[in-house]
Amino acid sequence: MQLTLERPDYDFFLRGADGASALVNERKLERSFIISPRTLIENWPVTDVTALAPGDLQSLLELEPELILLGGGAAQAFPPPATMAACLSRGIGLETMINAAAARTFNVLASEGRRVVAGFVLRA
Numbered sequence: 001m002q003l004t005l006e007r008p009d010y011d012f013f014l015r016g017a018d019g020a021s022a023l024v025n026e027r028k029l030e031r032s033f034i035i036s037p038r039t040l041i042e043n044w045p046v047t048d049v050t051a052l053a054p055g056d057l058q059s060l061l062e063l064e065p066e067l068i069l070l071g072g073g074a075a076q077a078f079p080p081p082a083t084m085a086a087c088l089s090r091g092i093g094l095e096t097m098i099n100a101a102a103a104r105t106f107n108v109l110a111s112e113g114r115r116v117v118a119g120f121v122l123r124a
Contacts, residue, residue: 010037010110017099019074022120029122036063036117037110049096049121052079054086057119065117067093067109071102073121 015023049072087094
């Protein structure tokens with residue numbers, strides 16, 4: 001059987017993520033970041049999803065997503081209701097999950113051509 005490596009038709013993809021690091025393309029990241037299929041924003045100053053303020057979403061919202069994924073680290077965490085309402089009032093879905101699940105979900109949605117943006121919280 002012949003195997004062929006297929007590259008995605010978008011610029012950034014996640015090879016994996018946990019609570020402390022993520023591998024984006026061939027690059028290891030150890031600080032919180034934002035990713036879309038065409039954009040990578042490093043050093044997102046968020047360290048705790050449970051303290052995420054609506055203003056912390058501005059960089060994600062500027063990428064015009066239809067869905068935002070929040071990777072809260074190694075354990076499930078949820079943002080405050082006001083932060084969730086900031087997305088829902090704009091008609092933008094917001095899903096929170098652990099980083100490993102958010103990485104897999106991001107890749108699936110990006111491969112489908114969806115306008116997905118993800119914020120990953122990493123802690124050293």
